[in-house]
Amino acid sequence: MLLFQDILDLIRAEARKHLNTLDERDVIFDQTEHAHITIRMIKYEKTVERFEEKLKMICDDIENLPFVASLNYDRGYININVDGGYLLRAIRDSVETTGSFPDSFQDPERVSVEHTSTNPTGPIHMGRIRNSVIGDSISRLMKRYGYRVVTQYYVNDSGKQMVSLYLGYEKFHKGEKITKEILLDGYRKIYDYFEKQGTEGEVETLMERYERGDHKLISEIKNIAQIMLDDIVGDLDLLDVKMDEYTFESEFIVTGETEKVVESLSDHIQDEDGAKFIEIPNVRNIFIKRKNGTSLYLTRDIAYHMYKFSQYDKCIVVLGEDHKEHGKIMDYIMHNLLGYNNSLDFVFYGMVNLESGKMSTRKGTSVTVKEVYNKLNEKAREEVIKRYGQGDDVDRVSRDIAVSSLRFYMLKINMGKPITFRWEDALDFNGETAPFIMYSYTRAGSILEKVDEAGNSNEAGNIKVDGMEKEETSLILEMYKYPYKITDAVKSLRPDIITGYLLELSKKFTTFYETCKVMGEESGIQGRRVTILKNYMSILEDASYIVGIKNVKKM
């Protein structure tokens, strides 16, 4: 439920009074420079009877709407320009009375956002962090929309990879103090060892022990997973990614939930040499139990989803595109075989590759989050010092720039597309980057500070709406679009819509900044522009927070 006045809808309503067949999609914010809002009439020109007559009535009615400044009809388009003063007041009133624009959307559904869930077999690298950034931004987006959101990390502490990690330690570092470096070394060695042996038999034996409920083994492996996880959580923390809940996969084995999955699916289960599988149409036979009785990743993940469905109305899972089929299978099992009707959405993202190929912890070809974060921090620090010298908040500001840049880099490209990680791009602070957005905020704040110093801060109440520059109106309209963008982003689970919006918004601001002076202008104009600045900052902060961009006073 949107608590703001939807001007597109108001225009649609007027137009439909005379043309009830009008498609709502023909009333849009204009992408070209013809007008602010446009109604595409081309398709009705020839098909609608007495078109000219109706067109005139539509135009007359729309022109009378309070927020419409001017209107003309040109080659099949009704071009509408809005009254910036009217919209500015609407935005201001919302922000002043409720603190934000729009104040709230309010959807009481309980939502779970599962993301990251990376195997604790090494430090988090730039490929995996895309998952975290997307997931965290989606959770913030959903919260902003009014959902009750919980973020979840599903910790895989019981699969083959974890058992291998454990075995690597046992075989090559037994007795040594367990650190992530030691574990990582053992992990790499164990895979070489498997290759030489030509068998992973030792892992299989351990896994059987594990599934039979060998408590000592389970807790030792969980301990190892926890050590690796602590490191990952530390990196997530650097990027302001906070998880509400960690669920360990082993819990489902220990509590017998995994076994219950098999029971729940018993009507659909088929047997092959003692192994159990189910048929998924258009996919293939999917095994949920091995011949030796042990469970599979999917089995445990079903148990996890049954748990999530018992707690949440809506579950969102962020996964790499290589898991697309897994998502399809999970969806089919939960809804078609187990009969749940909770909503389940998978968000898939393209891989982050290096120019030289894939990132792999095991092969040592990954770029870790820490490396990138540290370099960004360092560069940001240089830039800040270059401008302001060594000050008290250099640390904080450089950190904010680093976090913002890294998160923005991960979100600026459409999530479905792969990213080729390049240092030069990641470390760029010019053009379409987080610093550009942040910079617009500091410039706005800087003007307000000057206004304050001059003792004119009360001017905001005094707004002269006549003679507004087109750059002002254009910025105000962009600000006004914020609720539409949030709604779009929520409906399509696309936080990148917000980063795109932030870029558009700050570009509009920059143009305004270059064209319209605030200091030294006559009272009514200064008041109007101060109002624009205040609300611009408010909306920019609001949207920035969703995607994890920080706003600073000086940079």
Added chain:
RNA sequence: GGGCUUGUGGCCUAGUCUGGAUAAGGCACCGUCCUUCUAAGUCGGUGAUCGUGGGUCCGAAUCCCACCAAGCCCGCCA
């Protein structure tokens, strides 16, 4: 081989779902603007047969078909 996804100036991207007015930005390159609110900025310029070929339509980057190229998936791995 089957399935899914992607292909837009030298490079990176937006737009594709829901077809419409001269395809929108950034990087790089060339040139411009700091005695006016932060030059991480501005303004101007060079540069695109929107992978190829058909089709539907008054109209296609967008929809349909075929082909080409790249990526991912097709385990009793996770």
